Amino acid sequence: MTTKTTWPLVRVLRDRDAGLYLSGVLVSGFGTSALWLASGVWVKDLTGSDGLAALCLLAMWLPTLAGPLLGTLADRGRRKPLLIGVNLLLGALLLTLVSVDAPGDLWLLYAVLFVYGAAGVVHDAAESALVATAVDPALLGDFNGLRMTATEGMKLLAPLAGAGLYAAHGGAGVALLDSTTFVLAAGLYALLRVREEKPAPPTGSRRRRPAEGVRHLWAHPVLRPLVLTGGATMLCAGLNGAMVYAVVDGLGHSPAYTGVLYAVQGAGSVAVGLLSGPALRHLGARRFAASGIALLAVAVALRVAPSDPVALVCSAAIGMGLPAVLIATLTSVQRETPGALLGRVTATAHTLVFTPNVVGLAAGAALVELVDHRLVLVALGVALLVTAAPLCQSPARAERTVSRSSSDASPA
Numbered sequence: 001m002t003t004k005t006t007w008p009l010v011r012v013l014r015d016r017d018a019g020l021y022l023s024g025v026l027v028s029g030f031g032t033s034a035l036w037l038a039s040g041v042w043v044k045d046l047t048g049s050d051g052l053a054a055l056c057l058l059a060m061w062l063p064t065l066a067g068p069l070l071g072t073l074a075d076r077g078r079r080k081p082l083l084i085g086v087n088l089l090l091g092a093l094l095l096t097l098v099s100v101d102a103p104g105d106l107w108l109l110y111a112v113l114f115v116y117g118a119a120g121v122v123h124d125a126a127e128s129a130l131v132a133t134a135v136d137p138a139l140l141g142d143f144n145g146l147r148m149t150a151t152e153g154m155k156l157l158a159p160l161a162g163a164g165l166y167a168a169h170g171g172a173g174v175a176l177l178d179s180t181t182f183v184l185a186a187g188l189y190a191l192l193r194v195r196e197e198k199p200a201p202p203t204g205s206r207r208r209r210p211a212e213g214v215r216h217l218w219a220h221p222v223l224r225p226l227v228l229t230g231g232a233t234m235l236c237a238g239l240n241g242a243m244v245y246a247v248v249d250g251l252g253h254s255p256a257y258t259g260v261l262y263a264v265q266g267a268g269s270v271a272v273g274l275l276s277g278p279a280l281r282h283l284g285a286r287r288f289a290a291s292g293i294a295l296l297a298v299a300v301a302l303r304v305a306p307s308d309p310v311a312l313v314c315s316a317a318i319g320m321g322l323p324a325v326l327i328a329t330l331t332s333v334q335r336e337t338p339g340a341l342l343g344r345v346t347a348t349a350h351t352l353v354f355t356p357n358v359v360g361l362a363a364g365a366a367l368v369e370l371v372d373h374r375l376v377l378v379a380l381g382v383a384l385l386v387t388a389a390p391l392c393q394s395p396a397r398a399e400r401t402v403s404r405s406s407s408d409a410s411p412a
Helices: 008-014 016-047 050-075 079-099 103-134 137-190 209-219 223-242 244-251 255-302 308-336 339-367 373-392
Strands: none
Touching: 008 016, 008 137, 016 050, 016 103, 016 137, 050 079, 050 103, 050 209, 050 339, 079 103, 079 137, 103 137, 103 308, 103 339, 137 255, 137 308, 209 223, 209 339, 223 244, 223 255, 223 308, 223 339, 223 373, 244 255, 244 308, 244 373, 255 308, 255 373, 308 339
């Protein structure tokens, strides 16, 4: 066997554009993760309110609900200039946060976080569409796995760096760091050697264009079950995440122990990102996703055991199982969607998959006060197994064909 066949991961890393993409993910992801932690601490320090601190996360997530609409922006023109512009816009916008130093200034922080979230939706849609034109379709699974590894790796490092920077220089210091990372990311995207055709003028009414992404997902026999299963899985993951402090209490540790569990979970996600490409080629997207959900189901249910070693193993398994359905879904969206629709379809898929996670977190926060967390965890394990079952009933077909030409993913 040749190196080209045996080492696809190496082919991705050697590809200049893929390397630049991943570098941009690392740089901007570092700043985003640092700000995500620091913003809540910032608000808590200024107001003493847990509720107002939690609103930071809500402000960043809320624009995801408008994914089908925001995704149309990624289909209106060339994606590379859009990515550069979005990163420069965010870099400039974050500089305004240096003036936030009193409770009366928090409206600006929330406004910036809201725009931050909206721009992130557009950014992710444009990036996914551009990647589909620049990366060999046979390597999309490997690329998306590496992207997951880069993202999760930053989640392990950036919060610690953000906390240290916040302690030394306050929220303004973290905002300056994040602004710098976006400017650097814009520079990396500017170096891409991607040839994009100018998209054809949009057809149909403006009201119908956002719905085209929904129609494509719903009518597609490969994408619909993956997106629906992904949403159901993320709902359960949100409920499970809300139980983490109760799990830590059951282990007899202080709340700070959650950091250990999250670190181990992140390490599991880093590992599965490196393995996802070969797993997708061997199993197909449906079975890869189903395997990840089944692993997640077992790990969630076993968290009822009051044992540190079991808890650590379960955290690693959760970190490995959960990303599988996300990588499988995103890779299939890139392979199975015409380029002219890819921005809208990606944004719509993100809305349908990630919004239930927020709902699950909110519902779990209320449920954990009313029901024994061990009953909830066992029920979630069963629900996840039921969720995975439909993906195992028939073998993957189109998604197992990785020889699709890159022209199929180019804008019409």
